[in-house]
Amino acid sequence: MTVAQPSEPGSPVRRRGRPPATGAGETSARIRAAALDLFAERGFHATGVAEIGAKADVQRGALYYHIGSKEELLWQILLDYTRPLLDAAERIVAAGTDPVHTLRLLIRSHVELIITHRRAVAVHLRDADALTGDRAAELQRLRDRLQRHWQDVIDAGHAAGALRSADHVVTNSVLGMLNSLGFWYRERGARSPAEIADILIDTVLSGLLAPDDNTKG
Structure with missing residues (x-):
């Protein structure tokens, strides 16, 4: 008798019965x-x-x-935006540019992806605690990895003297501000995603840049 192997969180559940039809x-x-x-x-x-x-x-x-199950649907919806955020952050950080420029790129990428997936972000902010067991643990692991990339960049900028603080409060606050786009962005609003990203980059860096740092992205 063949024993089915347990699937990883987020992988399709193998179900008995007739195989699915085309489509x-x-x-x-x-x-x-x-x-x-x-x-x-x-x-x-x-x-x-x-x-x-x-x-x-x-x-x-x-x-x-x-x-x-309904929870599996929630899991897939949250993965559909968490993984692109993490993948983009990993690509940007791996490029190895200076920390301030990397931070600019992270903010721009995050803004664009949050706007693209804003409904899933809203679901996450309200209902992520409905996930249980391995799914909840895996989602938290992915989000911790994402935040670690941001923190590493801010730490590097602070160590280089380009940023005035590397406190975790700063990292959490920046990510919280960017994630809130999912609630208030409107497609017919006065600002495009690129313009919103520019405003937020200037806002974040105006508070974070060390007084003698004039780095431009």
């Missing part, structure tokens, strides 16, 4: 999009599985084949 990936994406809309509008706890199925136009039996 299963499209159906799964439609279900995830419906869940994202509903979680962002109503919250995870106030959204029923049947409502997700109705919005995605998927029968209840087929719905459970594709999602496994």
Whole structure:
């Protein structure tokens, strides 16, 4: 008898029964999009599985084949924006430019990705505590890695005399400010994502740059 191996957090759940028909990936994406809309509008706890199925136009039996559970849907939605944030930060830091320029690039990338994934960010800020067990632990691990990259850059800037502080309060506050874009950004607003990034870069660096540092990105 073959024993199924446990999957890692976030990997697809292997389910018994008839294999999915052609287009299963499209159906799964439609279900995830419906869940994202509903979680962002109503919250995870106030959204029923049947409502997700109705919005995605998927029968209840087929719905459970594709999602496994409502918590699994939440997990996938949060990964869909956390991983791009982490991947982008790792690429920027690996480029090895000076810390102030790297910080500028981190802020710009974070702003653009938060705006792109703003509904998922709103879901995370409100409902991430609904994750349990391995999923909750893995999401926290990814977020800790992301914050570590930011802290390393700020630490390096402070050690070089370019930044006036490397306190963790600064790092947490900058990330909190950028993440809040998910609540107030509007596509038809007066500022484009690039303009918002420019304003926030100037705001952060006006408080962080050491008095004799005139570094420009």
